[in-house]
Amino acid sequence: MTLSYVTAPRTWEVIVAGGGTAGAIAGIAAARAGARVLVVEALGSLGGTGTNAWVTPLMRNVSGGQNLNRGLTDELKARLHARGDGATDPGGNDNWFNPEGMKTVLEQMLLEAGGEVLYHTHVVATLAAEGTEPSANGHSFAGESERTHLSALILHNKGGLQAFCAGVIIDATGDADVAVRAGAPFHAGDEDGVHQAMSLRFSLAGVDTGQLAEFLNANGQGQSSPDFLHFWMVWGKKSSLEPLFREAVAAGVLEERDGDYFQGFSVPGRPGEISFNCPRIRADLNDGADPWHLSAAQTDGRAAIDRLTDFCRTFLPGCERAYIGTVAPMVGVRETRRVKGDYTLTLDDILDCRRFSDSICRNHYPVDIHSVKGGARLLHEREGTAPYFAPDAYHEIPYRALIPATLRNVLVPGRAASSTFEAQSAIRVQQNCHTMGEAAGIAAAWAARDHGADVRAVDVAALQREMRRWGGNV
Numbered sequence: 411m412t413l414s415y416v417t418a419p420r421t422w423e424v425i426v427a428g429g430g431t432a433g434a435i436a437g438i439a440a441a442r443a444g445a446r447v448l449v450v451e452a453l454g455s456l457g458g459t460g461t462n463a464w465v466t467p468l469m470r471n472v473s474g475g476q477n478l479n480r481g482l483t484d485e486l487k488a489r490l491h492a493r494g495d496g497a498t499d500p501g502g503n504d505n506w507f508n509p510e511g512m513k514t515v516l517e518q519m520l521l522e523a524g525g526e527v528l529y530h531t532h533v534v535a536t537l538a539a540e541g542t543e544p545s546a547n548g549h550s551f552a553g554e555s556e557r558t559h560l561s562a563l564i565l566h567n568k569g570g571l572q573a574f575c576a577g578v579i580i581d582a583t584g585d586a587d588v589a590v591r592a593g594a595p596f597h598a599g600d601e602d603g604v605h606q607a608m609s610l611r612f613s614l615a616g617v618d619t620g621q622l623a624e625f626l627n628a629n630g631q632g633q634s635s636p637d638f639l640h641f642w643m644v645w646g647k648k649s650s651l652e653p654l655f656r657e658a659v660a661a662g663v664l665e666e667r668d669g670d671y672f673q674g675f676s677v678p679g680r681p682g683e684i685s686f687n688c689p690r691i692r693a694d695l696n697d698g699a700d701p702w703h704l705s706a707a708q709t710d711g712r713a714a715i716d717r718l719t720d721f722c723r724t725f726l727p728g729c730e731r732a733y734i735g736t737v738a739p740m741v742g743v744r745e746t747r748r749v750k751g752d753y754t755l756t757l758d759d760i761l762d763c764r765r766f767s768d769s770i771c772r773n774h775y776p777v778d779i780h781s782v783k784g785g786a787r788l789l790h791e792r793e794g795t796a797p798y799f800a801p802d803a804y805h806e807i808p809y810r811a812l813i814p815a816t817l818r819n820v821l822v823p824g825r826a827a828s829s830t831f832e833a834q835s836a837i838r839v840q841q842n843c844h845t846m847g848e849a850a851g852i853a854a855a856w857a858a859r860d861h862g863a864d865v866r867a868v869d870v871a872a873l874q875r876e877m878r879r880w881g882g883n884v
């Protein structure tokens with residue numbers, strides 16, 4: 411059976427596949443850089459993992475006392491703060507946000523810039539321009555003449571299958587869906603193909619946060635304010651809450667694995683609500699690009715949320731009358747496919763604080779692997795002799811890490827950028843995804859307008875200057 415599709419009567423200079431953490435910012439940046447932009451998003455709101463997987467707060471990325479991600483991230487934070495959906499804690503961390511507010515602000519920024527969005531639409535396939543189709547045996551080449559130029563994306567939504575034509579395509583699906591469908595090679599998982607753990611995040615509302623803060627203060631987890639709670643338990647990591655978890659496991663309220671990772675945070679603009687960075691999904695379900703793993707993660711996570719809710723109500727003072735506020739609509743996926751780019755960022759690049767002449771982002775967030783293999787894996791603690799562990803250290807991410815080696819007019823910002831398993835675990839945090847998205851958006855607009863959509867033809871020194879003009883730190 412041959413599937414047929416209709417071709418949309420309009421074309422765009424830039425189409426962003428996936429309006430998530432990197433994609434929403436990429437769309438805004440491309441629109442501000444003057445391009446006709448469409449963001450195509452599978453769900454009904456922007457922000458991706460940050461909003462729909464409820465990943466709050468933004469992880470800090472600070473070096474020498476300075477936030478490394480500025481530019482559009484600064485504007486986003488300022489707008490969130492202005493409407494009460496963002497906040498700075500007493501320690502000066504300005505990264506707290508309300509995911510619902512984030513959805514609205516991102517959408518406003520995109521539409522104000524003249525960008526368009528098409529929700530409830532999946533990218534399912536790609537079309538290559540004639541004469542640039544991938545070779546039957548895959549891509550072992552990297553020569554300019556042999557690179558695939560994508561002419562369109564095949565989308566699926568309530569209108570059926572449709573081809574949407576674009577100059578440059580930004581693949582911000584987080585899983586490199588576009589690049590992989592176009593035949594681009596990719597990495598996935600660690601040396602055994604095993605991915606980081608997934609989580610299904612949730613929130614509890616109806617919490618007496620004053621009472622909970624009092625309890626935590628008295629039980630070894632000092633809180634700066636009842637408005638900025640942060641508490642945690644991981645087996646064997648000397649959490650003061652470990653005895654409570656032991657008791658709950660013995661009482662049959664929790665399963666042993668529920669203590670593999672437990673963490674709660676306040677959410678600005680949502681008094682009495684705590685957002686949880688858990689439960690961690692069963693270890694054998696670790697591939698977020700496998701539809702069966704993803705679906706089973708949803709059911710596994712929901713059952714665990716029931717147990718954790720019961721635990722909080724029974725064991726944490728202030729939570730007696732708590733109820734589930736949100737089960738995140740998206741499973742939280744930390745790592746799946748990473749495209750093989752013109753450059754692949756490595757662990758050594760991070761530890762040696764490597765600088766690149768085509769840098770588009772600076773990072774000091776550590777290698778942070780939520781391993782399903784058990785035991786601590788690598789360098790989460792900022793301790794060591796490598797240059798990276800100095801308080802004012804950072805490494806850079808080159809523009810080339812966003813360019814799939816075998817494609818001509820595609821950029822991949824975000825967690826699927828070209829990096830090894832270890833390096834990805836450091837660069838994947840939201841603010842870096844924003845900055846990569848910002849770079850990709852400007853570059854895509856320029857490539858579409860001035861360079862026949864060839865993303866390698868972009869003047870990266872000019873891109874860096876433009877990012878600095880927007881307040882960026884590159």
Ligand SMILES: Cc1cc2nc3c(=O)[nH]c(=O)nc-3n(C[C@H](O)[C@H](O)[C@H](O)COP(=O)(O)OP(=O)(O)OC[C@H]3O[C@@H](n4cnc5c(N)ncnc54)[C@H](O)[C@@H]3O)c2cc1C
Nearest residue numbers: 428430431432452458459469532533584742743824825840
């Ligand atoms: C459990 C968990 C906890 C984390 N904790 C933190 C934290 O505390 N702080 C922090 O800063 N970072 C944290 N991270 C990391 C960070 O949130 C992610 O790495 C980052 O948000 C990924 O951004 P992205 O743009 O690459 O992908 P996403 O934000 O996931 O965006 C991908 C978007 O593409 C859409 N999409 C996917 N496929 C298609 C398709 N085929 N067609 C159309 N649309 C599609 C999705 O719906 C989504 O909107 C955490 C991640 C997880 C999973």
